[in-house]
Amino acid sequence: MLLEQQLRNALEKKDILLMTHIVLGYPSFDVNREVIKQMVENGVDCIEMQIPFSEPMADGPVILKANQDALAAGTKVEDCITFGAEMVKEYDIPFLFMTYYNIIFKYGEEAFFKRAADSGIKGFIVPDLPPEMGESFLALADKYNLAPILIYAPTSTSERMGELAAHGRGFIYCVARRGVTGKKSEFDKDFDNYLGRCRAATDLPLAVGFGIQDKEDIEALKGKADMAVIGSRTIKLVEQDGAKAVGPFIAGLK
Amino acid sequence: MDRNGFSGKWGGAYIPEVLYQTFQELKEEYARCRKSPDFWQEYLELMSTYSCRPTPLTYAENLSKHFGGAKIYIKREDLNHTGAHKANNVMGQGLLVKRMGKKRVIAETGAGQHGMATATMAAKFGLECTIYMGEEDVMRQRPNVFWMEKLGATVVPVKDGSRTLKDAINEAFRDWVTNVDDTHYVFGTACGPAPFPEMVAWFQSIIGMEAADQILKYHGKMPKKVYACVGGGSNAMGIFKRFLEETDVELVGVEAGGHGADSGAHAIRLSSPDATPGVAQGYKTMFLQDEDGQMKHTHSVAAGLDYVGVSPILSDLWEKKQVRFESATDDEVIQALDLTMKKEGIIPALESAHAFAGAFREAGQLSPDDAIIINQSGRGDKDIFTIAHAYADPSWKEFIIGRGKEYSKN
Numbered sequence: 001m002l003l004e005q006q007l008r009n010a011l012e013k014k015d016i017l018l019m020t021h022i023v024l025g026y027p028s029f030d031v032n033r034e035v036i037k038q039m040v041e042n043g044v045d046c047i048e049m050q051i052p053f054s055e056p057m058a059d060g061p062v063i064l065k066a067n068q069d070a071l072a073a074g075t076k077v078e079d080c081i082t083f084g085a086e087m088v089k090e091y092d093i094p095f096l097f098m099t100y101y102n103i104i105f106k107y108g109e110e111a112f113f114k115r116a117a118d119s120g121i122k123g124f125i126v127p128d129l130p131p132e133m134g135e136s137f138l139a140l141a142d143k144y145n146l147a148p149i150l151i152y153a154p155t156s157t158s159e160r161m162g163e164l165a166a167h168g169r170g171f172i173y174c175v176a177r178r179g180v181t182g183k184k185s186e187f188d189k190d191f192d193n194y195l196g197r198c199r200a201a202t203d204l205p206l207a208v209g210f211g212i213q214d215k216e217d218i219e220a221l222k223g224k225a226d227m228a229v230i231g232s233r234t235i236k237l238v239e240q241d242g243a244k245a246v247g248p249f250i251a252g253l254k
Numbered sequence: 255m256d257r258n259g260f261s262g263k264w265g266g267a268y269i270p271e272v273l274y275q276t277f278q279e280l281k282e283e284y285a286r287c288r289k290s291p292d293f294w295q296e297y298l299e300l301m302s303t304y305s306c307r308p309t310p311l312t313y314a315e316n317l318s319k320h321f322g323g324a325k326i327y328i329k330r331e332d333l334n335h336t337g338a339h340k341a342n343n344v345m346g347q348g349l350l351v352k353r354m355g356k357k358r359v360i361a362e363t364g365a366g367q368h369g370m371a372t373a374t375m376a377a378k379f380g381l382e383c384t385i386y387m388g389e390e391d392v393m394r395q396r397p398n399v400f401w402m403e404k405l406g407a408t409v410v411p412v413k414d415g416s417r418t419l420k421d422a423i424n425e426a427f428r429d430w431v432t433n434v435d436d437t438h439y440v441f442g443t444a445c446g447p448a449p450f451p452e453m454v455a456w457f458q459s460i461i462g463m464e465a466a467d468q469i470l471k472y473h474g475k476m477p478k479k480v481y482a483c484v485g486g487g488s489n490a491m492g493i494f495k496r497f498l499e500e501t502d503v504e505l506v507g508v509e510a511g512g513h514g515a516d517s518g519a520h521a522i523r524l525s526s527p528d529a530t531p532g533v534a535q536g537y538k539t540m541f542l543q544d545e546d547g548q549m550k551h552t553h554s555v556a557a558g559l560d561y562v563g564v565s566p567i568l569s570d571l572w573e574k575k576q577v578r579f580e581s582a583t584d585d586e587v588i589q590a591l592d593l594t595m596k597k598e599g600i601i602p603a604l605e606s607a608h609a610f611a612g613a614f615r616e617a618g619q620l621s622p623d624d625a626i627i628i629n630q631s632g633r634g635d636k637d638i639f640t641i642a643h644a645y646a647d648p649s650w651k652e653f654i655i656g657r658g659k660e661y662s663k664n
Contacts, residue, residue: 053547053548054415054548054549055415055420055424055534055535055549056424057270057424057427057428057535057536058270058428058431060428064414065414068414068415071548076546077546077547100534101268101533102532102533102534102541102543102547103546103547105531105532105533105547106530106532106543106545106546106547107546107547127270127271128268128269128270128533128536129268130267130268130269130271130274132258132267133258133266133267133268150271151270151271152271153270153271153272153274154272155271155272155273155274155275155276155434155435156271156272156274156275157275160274160275164271175271175272178272178431178432178433178434178435179272179428179431179432180428180431180432
């Protein structure tokens with residue numbers, strides 16, 4: 001089933017979906033395994049698995065450090081793909097790869113798409129690949145039926161949002177504010193206007209990420225967005241309290 | 255550069271969506287400036303009154319005799335205000351910032367020269383200024399940090415990754431995506447997302463325009479070869495651009511050989527087989543990276559050349575064989591620096607000394623009827639701590655120890 005349909009089916013039973021984020025190989029694949037188990041068992045609807053990159057330009061301190069530590073621990077792209085395939089087999093929810101474009105470029109675009117498709121991955125989030133730079137990437141996404149998740153930012157004009165929507169599949173990832181991952185966002189009137197513009201620009205489901213940290217944040221998104229994205233918050237939680245703390249945290253968000 | 259910012263297959267603008275709109279505005283303003291003769295006139299006026307343009311082309315008579323070949327000329331970017339070619343780009347972008355009405359500038363810096371120039375421009379134009387600098391470079395280039403701070407800039411030491419230039423660039427981008435509305439990122443070299451490579455090369459092209467006029471005046475004809483060191487590539491693009499029009503002039507870029515091409519500890523992107531095509535820091539070029547696409551650690555005695563990527567325009571010129579690339583090791587560079595000081599009374603920056611080392615290897619093979627130009631991109635006195643350390647100079651050590659004791663008393 002295609003990603004968008006999968007999310008729409010889930011939306012029939014819930015007001016808002018939850019997507020979480022992990023950095024592969026950080027602190028280890030074993031911990032990743034445990035964290036994902038806790039996430040899925042407690043009702044997470046979609047998981048983005050970040051393949052670490054040495055230059056994560058759009059990430060804040062928490063995810064930046066996780067990328068660096070994962071690489072220092074010897075994490076390879078091949079291990080990440082194998083792990084992704086294992087998770088797809090194990091759980092019913094959709095899994096995505098999130099990474100920076102160089103990882104895909106260096107692996108070979110088509111080879112990467114083929115491996116991901118064979119593994120049952122549903123889509124890619126690549127924050128440094130705007131559609132202008134991604135002609136071959138988008139063509140391959142079509143060919144292999146994988147969703148290229150495009151990104152809206154508060155600085156995107158409505159015209160730009162329209163252009164992006166034409167290339168996006170699965171859902172649109174709306175960045176809640178300017179800046180990098182990990183800092184608290186304010187859900188004020190400006191934010192509502194922004195989400196209104198997002199909604200007007202596309203029929204795809206809207207996910208909101210960057211700075212979503214607790215139940216209150218998710219409540220604030222209900223009725224406005226289709227999916228909330230929690231990223232740095234769970235990474236910090238695992239650092240402080242271990243993988244076992246993830247389940248209760250996720251359960252407490254609902 | 256084409257519509258999407260590519261030179262051949264290199265370049266582009268691989269940027270997060272949050273920066274898309276600001277890049278549109280930057281591209282539009284840059285296009286307006288390119289078209290306006292008044293803008294270039296304003297730029298020339300600023301550079302001739304606030305800085306020392308045109309910078310001299312010095313005939314290095316003693317070095318020429320020493321090698322017994324070509325007449326060696328040195329383009330003196332060290333005499334530009336703030337001591338390097340960096341000011342050419344920074345003052346140009348400063349004029350652009352004024353037009354765009356932004357109130358704050360940020361920049362990355364390796365050797366500290368670009369940070370110095372940006373802090374200087376910010377002081378002159380009344381802008382807020384934050385400079386990102388790898389922690390390792392902060393240690394190597396302490397005098398420049400001191401001056402940036404005294405000029406009113408905030409210097410942020412970057413502790414991530416290899417703690418050098420590339421990490422400072424990542425951190426500057428993180429600042430930019432956060433403060434995009436009022437902030438302009440003064441990119442320091444002919445790298446990064448389009449339009450930066452082309453725009454920086456345009457501001458720097460003033461070097462080659464002056465040098466071509468000067469060599470015709472002093473030598474009566476074009477030089478045989480032009481040498482420049484290549485880190486990101488802005489001084490090289492600056493002097494090469496005008497001479498690309500001259501088919502008989504050979505252009506030579508000299509990269510940082512570090513401990514040697516086989517050592518793994520170098521920053522040779524184009525003249526060794528170690529680099530491969532990649533996309534990082536917003537653009538596509540030849541990067542020193544592993545088979546997974548993770549960037550490698552680089553090494554050079556010169557902080558300004560210690561970088562994993564290279565200008566996409568230079569990658570294109572390399573591929574089209576319009577520029578030849580060589581490298582010089584740390585040791586060769588110190589020797590070239592020593593010789594230049596003793597013979598000419600000129601102190602090149604460690605970065606620039608790479609160009610000297612490359613030229614010295616080949617000068618003797620040419621005839622005295624021929625001329626070569628070396629681009630001295632900056633002055634070496636900023637490197638006093640590194641150079642004195644490399645010389646293991648006893649009286650300098652004594653001075654530092656003495657000063658240290660004096661400070662630790664208080």
